Amino acid sequence: MSWDQILNLLISALFSIATLALISLGLAVVFGMMKIINLAHGEFLMLGAFATLTANRLGLPLWLSMVCAPVVVGVIGLVLERGIIRHLYGRIIDTMLATWGISLVLVQLVVIAYGPATQGLATPLGSFRLGNYSVSAYSLFLVAAAGGLVVLTYVLFMRTKYGLMARAASQLPQTASALGINAGRINMLTFAVGSALSGAAGALLAPVVGVVPSMGMAFIAKAFMTVIVGGPLVLSGAMSAAALLGSVDNVVSYLSTPFLGQGALLVISIVLLRLMPNGLSGKWRRQL
Amino acid sequence: MLQVSGLHSGYGHKTVVNDVSLQVGSGEVVGLVGRNGVGKSTLLNTIMGILPVQQGSILLNEVDISHQPSYRRSSYGVAYVPQGRQIFPRLSVLDNLRVAAIAAKQNLGSCVEEVLAEFPALTPKLQSQGGSLSGGQQQILALARALIIRPKLMLLDEPTEGVQPSIVDVILEKLGEINKRLGIGILLVEQNLEFIDVLADRVYVMDKGTVVAHLPAGAIMNDKRVQHEYLGV
Ligand SMILES: Nc1ncnc2c1ncn2[C@@H]1O[C@H](COP(=O)(O)OP(=O)(O)OP(=O)(O)O)[C@@H](O)[C@H]1O
Numbered sequence: 409m410s411w412d413q414i415l416n417l418l419i420s421a422l423f424s425i426a427t428l429a430l431i432s433l434g435l436a437v438v439f440g441m442m443k444i445i446n447l448a449h450g451e452f453l454m455l456g457a458f459a460t461l462t463a464n465r466l467g468l469p470l471w472l473s474m475v476c477a478p479v480v481v482g483v484i485g486l487v488l489e490r491g492i493i494r495h496l497y498g499r500i501i502d503t504m505l506a507t508w509g510i511s512l513v514l515v516q517l518v519v520i521a522y523g524p525a526t527q528g529l530a531t532p533l534g535s536f537r538l539g540n541y542s543v544s545a546y547s548l549f550l551v552a553a554a555g556g557l558v559v560l561t562y563v564l565f566m567r568t569k570y571g572l573m574a575r576a577a578s579q580l581p582q583t584a585s586a587l588g589i590n591a592g593r594i595n596m597l598t599f600a601v602g603s604a605l606s607g608a609a610g611a612l613l614a615p616v617v618g619v620v621p622s623m624g625m626a627f628i629a630k631a632f633m634t635v636i637v638g639g640p641l642v643l644s645g646a647m648s649a650a651a652l653l654g655s656v657d658n659v660v661s662y663l664s665t666p667f668l669g670q671g672a673l674l675v676i677s678i679v680l681l682r683l684m685p686n687g688l689s690g691k692w693r694r695q696l
Numbered sequence: 697m698l699q700v701s702g703l704h705s706g707y708g709h710k711t712v713v714n715d716v717s718l719q720v721g722s723g724e725v726v727g728l729v730g731r732n733g734v735g736k737s738t739l740l741n742t743i744m745g746i747l748p749v750q751q752g753s754i755l756l757n758e759v760d761i762s763h764q765p766s767y768r769r770s771s772y773g774v775a776y777v778p779q780g781r782q783i784f785p786r787l788s789v790l791d792n793l794r795v796a797a798i799a800a801k802q803n804l805g806s807c808v809e810e811v812l813a814e815f816p817a818l819t820p821k822l823q824s825q826g827g828s829l830s831g832g833q834q835q836i837l838a839l840a841r842a843l844i845i846r847p848k849l850m851l852l853d854e855p856t857e858g859v860q861p862s863i864v865d866v867i868l869e870k871l872g873e874i875n876k877r878l879g880i881g882i883l884l885v886e887q888n889l890e891f892i893d894v895l896a897d898r899v900y901v902m903d904k905g906t907v908v909a910h911l912p913a914g915a916i917m918n919d920k921r922v923q924h925e926y927l928g929v
């Protein structure tokens with residue numbers, strides 16, 4: 409292999425990893441910290457993409473439009489948590505039904521507003537040459553932005569008072585409340601944080617995937633796979649799973665076809681969960 | 697200080713604690729004994745608001761807290777050391793203390809330092825994860841965490857359970873100091889009658905969810921009938 413081939417493969421692997429990290433980050437927070445199975449997770453990503461598209465069409469520069477997405481989706485998440493989800497804590501099946509219903513409603517609302525067709529959003533930043541390859545500069549930006557979001561999430565949960573209370577409430581809710589932590593408020597904030605992260609991910613992915621109301625469907629299975637393979641540690645688990653699954657997907661796609669790459673992703677997830685039923689981070693002694 | 701009257705509580709519609717009344721005066725140590733499964737932990741969980749009151753009332757310093765949410769009760773000066781200690785396993789020892797200070801809106805630096813001065817054994821462990829400590833170390837951490845909020849009353853649920861004998865003595869000594877020097881009242885659930893005898897002034901005996909006897913602490917060591925009938929000794 410020549411150097412440009414290797415670099416190109418490396419960049420595309422990083423891109424796959426970053427994409428998986430982005431689509432699973434918000435879910436990792438909501439599922440990992442709150443044990444909520446949010447079947448509307450894909451639609452939160454979709455809303456982030458549409459929020460970006462809308463702000464951009466209203467005349468905001470693309471970068472600013474992307475910043476709007478986490479705010480918009482975070483507020484939507486907050487409203488849904490207060491209105492519906494908080495009444496269902498601890499009832500897994502009810503939460504799944506409710507979030508599934510929410511996902512259908514969100515898709516229909518967006519279809520009504522924008523139509524069912526794919527909306528175009530030009531990929532910014534152009535491309536540069538790397539030996540015999542042409543590399544999109546935006547894919548490098550996306551990798552950096554995904555890294556930035558992971559660091560931000562880490563800081564939020566490890567370095568702030570809210571983050572400490574959220575981790576405590578997620579580990580032992582009753583003890584946390586006996587100490588004076590208002591779990592209802594923490595849950596509200598955590599759900600909003602997870603939603604905002606999904607909104608940011610949708611915004612970052614908008615220029616590289618088709619922005620279409622049904623796009624959430626394409627993400628949700630992969631997001632759950634990543635989070636479940638990751639195991640109990642919200643951040644290090646899910647992000648290690650993204651790194652592993654993203655690399656496998658990429659290498660297999662490179663050697664064969666993207667279709668087989670997706671297949672390999674599924675197979676390796678199943679094998680991993682047979683070998684480590686608690687996920688990659690099941691025995692790790694980290695905190696997040 | 698604490699006044700529980702005609703209290704009923706349990707799980708869902710099932711009543712476990714059945715018409716319990718008891719009092720703990722300020723600065724007093726009161727024991728609560730009874731066989732496994734008679735409802736001692738259920739009673740403490742109800743006082744802390746983790747389980748709802750079905751009937752009756754809980755007063756702290758004359759304020760009825762029966763229907764206050766759990767997270768407000770600590771602000772009335774009551775701290776809880778639950779059965780099994782309930783140390784946050786994936787928080788460091790320091791964070792187990794800090795989270796209590798943050799939740800109680802106490803001054804972070806100073807109250808953590810005060811508590812560490814009280815329990816110097818925790819200092820070398822500050823960065824270890826809560827889940828990696830031994831049972832005795834966790835019990836000491838649970839006591840320290842409860843003291844962070846500068847309580848007037850502590851509810852202790854079986855502080856010697858699963859703790860090695862050398863640390864039982866440390867805990868006994870610490871609890872004595874906490875009570876004498878800081879004037880903190882204690883409601884102590886304990887199987888170890890000698891432990892109760894050393895610390896407590898009075899003892900309530902529970903059976904099948906109700907209080908069946910109320911004696912001076914010294915009497916329980918000598919009262920073979922009570923021991924046999926209600927404690928299975
Ligand atoms: N989560 C629960 N749901 C339903 N019933 C419960 C629950 N926890 C405890 N119980 C029942 O309530 C009764 C009292 O239990 P509790 O834990 O209060 O007893 P205890 O006196 O603290 O016992 P021990 O000395 O073993 O700690 C028991 O019969 C128990 O089976």
Ligand SMILES: [Mg+2]
Nearest residue numbers: 736737738779
């Ligand atoms: Mg008990």
